[in-house]
Amino acid sequence: MRFYYKKIEYKIKNGKKLHNGLFSIFVNSIAIFMLKEERQQLILNEVALHNRVLLTDIAESLDVSIDTVRRDVKELDGENKLKKVHGGAVSLGFTSYGARNGTIYALEEKTKIAEKAIRLLKQGGVIFIDGGTTCLELARLIPTNLELTCFTLSLPVAFELLAKPNIDVIFIGGKISRDAQISIGSHAIHQLSEIKVDYSFIGTGYVDSLYGLTEFDWDIVQLKKAVIKASKKTVLLCISEKLNSQHRYKTCDINAINTMITELEPDNNLLNLFRNHDIRLL
Amino acid sequence: MRFYYKKIEYKIKNGKKLHNGLFSIFVNSIAIFMLKEERQQLILNEVALHNRVLLTDIAESLDVSIDTVRRDVKELDGENKLKKVHGGAVSLGFTSYGARNGTIYALEEKTKIAEKAIRLLKQGGVIFIDGGTTCLELARLIPTNLELTCFTLSLPVAFELLAKPNIDVIFIGGKISRDAQISIGSHAIHQLSEIKVDYSFIGTGYVDSLYGLTEFDWDIVQLKKAVIKASKKTVLLCISEKLNSQHRYKTCDINAINTMITELEPDNNLLNLFRNHDIRLL
DNA sequence: AATAAAAACGCATAATACTGCAAATAAAAT
DNA sequence: ATTTTATTTGCAGTATTATGCGTTTTTATT
Structure with missing residues (x-):
């Protein structure tokens, strides 16, 4: 032996x-x-x-x-x-991957957003966390005592979550996008179709009160659609800088989002255009 | 004086x-x-x-x-x-290697092994790379000009491979083991059943000429079995220190392995016990 | 919920570490 | 040559550390 x-x-x-x-x-x-x-x-x-x-x-x-x-x-x-x-x-x-590689743009704002998002988390919940630096920040800030089941497509987020003892991490596999370091493709989308989470926390490339969430990339849109479909509630994490911007492909209308979190106070004037929609602002 | x-x-x-x-x-x-x-x-x-x-x-x-x-x-x-x-x-x-955080034990040997393994790679091939530091080293040393499709269960390996522009990375999703930072569980095994790779490069916890490959962990054994099944050829990467060690659960016999790579010269006496088997030593 | 394993805690003890001091003596100064 | 000063060493007493043991608390598993 x-x-x-x-x-x-x-x-x-x-x-x-x-x-x-x-x-x-x-x-x-x-x-x-x-x-x-x-x-x-x-x-x-x-x-x-x-x-x-x-x-x-x-x-x-x-x-x-x-x-x-x-x-x-x-x-x-x-x-x-x-x-x-x-x-x-x-x-x-080798959790060194968790060590911040490059500096994150607008980290302070993103941290603020992540902190608000964490208030939505409940003990024993099942959630999805998207890729992107804001979501990574969310993953990083999840309290260690919180018990959660987290799905993710993002390698960095998965790494970050692994550092938390009370979190079950389930990675949605697939072809990995070099840029975004997330699973993409039909396989990932198919797998998303088989799950249902309480909350999904997603980012977006562009958001506009009229045009909704849009992306530069077709594949990403398909993926996000699948995520939203797999979620009881969808929470959009988005720094205010992205408000009122649009791009080519549409992920969903604003109404498809239950909660939008920015680094701004909820009553900030910049958010006025979103108040017509059935969406909670945090 | x-x-x-x-x-x-x-x-x-x-x-x-x-x-x-x-x-x-x-x-x-x-x-x-x-x-x-x-x-x-x-x-x-x-x-x-x-x-x-x-x-x-x-x-x-x-x-x-x-x-x-x-x-x-x-x-x-x-x-x-x-x-x-x-x-x-x-x-x-004396205490240095442990102190260098994130440094790999017996890196030199593992690098040697990885270098030998790389000689097996062919342009356009489809391979599987296991978790563990030796396999990580393999991933790291893959030449950037080589075009490959790589499956893996290991988050660190996936990360490493993403740095190579000519490699398609496909991650086998599933519940992530905190310890090993790899996908485990039935989902991962099921997905493995749906692929077939030219070569799989695997590590093992323990290896013995008589008892074959063994592991400490039942889940890992199931996974490795699935990997071997999904491979046309299986290559075991194993530093000599592990030779003639065993543990509780058995992955496979030595015969199930096509090639075993250690840091030793193939004619080293330490490998004698393995010569009775139908296995190539590199 | 019950149970077995592991961890934590407090304690006792032996080994080791530290401190101040005095003896011996080397080196320096006279 | 003699005195002075500084260094080296051992010693005794005290403080700290390392370890195992028994008990209680926590954790994991059935």
Whole structure:
């Protein structure tokens, strides 16, 4: 079961007990006291190699108490060298993707929007999160204690959500668009047709009170239509800069949106044109 | 330096006590007084050689008080020549790989493996790339001019592939495993059943010439089975450290693998046990 | 809801670390 | 040569750390 520990299989025996229960291994007949750092290094090694370890396995193979291993793992977790989980530890994925790559345009506004959107989330809810930087910001700001099931098409959003322990992430697969880093194509649309979420949080390329939501890209429109269809309620996240802009292909009318969130106060004059519609402004 | 020695030799011959308990070592039957610097150099040597020392060991073998050693080590730590830890010291490089966040364990070996794997790729081919750091490395090293269609379950791999302009990336969707950052579950398996790729490049948790490929995790096994089924040829990427290790759940026999790539030369003795099988070693 | 496993907590103990100090002596100054 | 000053070392006492153990609390699973 643990051949990979052969190196230290021939440990102890008549082991001189060092410290208080610390074990020693015999190499060339010399008792070697194992430093905490060495033990931790071994743990990291295991994790790096197999992606996961069990505390009990480590404790047994190193012949230390499980408490010690637990403390080690806790410490390593604190140092961000691995992730402690119930019963063991797993390697940190390479969550570096979550680290903001480029700088996000108008981050402040988008954060404000995301914060408002989060107020709509309910414990145990099932939601969809679209791609785009605003939605990514939403994903990033979801409280860690909130339990949610999140569908998404966006690789960055998926990554971000994975960092939250209480969120089930379901990725809608398909051909990946290089630009937007989201699944596109018929397969993704088909899959969307098979789900129903409480809320979907979507972005848009352009929005106009008269023409509704429009996009530059035909494929994206098809996708967004599918998303809206799969949602009990649709929430549009949109910075005010995009208001009253249009493009070629139409996703839907304003009426198809239940709630629109901008970084503005809901009573801001810029939003006046939208008040004729059956839409909630946040 | 010599100067000191002579002085000391003289003193010792006359039986005069040196310092207050300063120790001496005998070389060629002549007691040589050891300077602090020399002692420290010895400690550094020891650390360089074994990556670690125990204060008690040093104190005993050099016959100085542990306080002296402690002070030496403290000083060397201050000079950044080693790292002082409870009970001893470790070399600086010792803990380094874990500290470099996001750095891949045994990267060099994995790169070597990936390079071999890339030689199997053909222009216009359709392949599957598994998750795991070795496969990620493969994804990373794919030449940019190569045109490929790549299926994957792994978010990091998908990201990596998106950076290549000539690669179509198709992500197999599903519930995302937080640990492995890959799609898991029935949906992913079902989708795999609908594709057929020329080559799949997979990793494994454990591999043994007798027991075949095994995993810690049942879900992963199901997934890998589906991958193998969806492949005309399956290539196992596996660093030699994993050879002859096993775990609970079995993915497949060695025979189910067409090619196994390790960082070793194909004629390395460590691979002997695999030669009985119908498997190509690279 | 019941149960088993794991984690957390507090405690005891042994090993180790630190501090101040005095002895020895090397190096410098006289 | 002698005195002074600074350095090195060991020692004793105290503080801190590492570890295992038993108990309680939490978590996951059935």
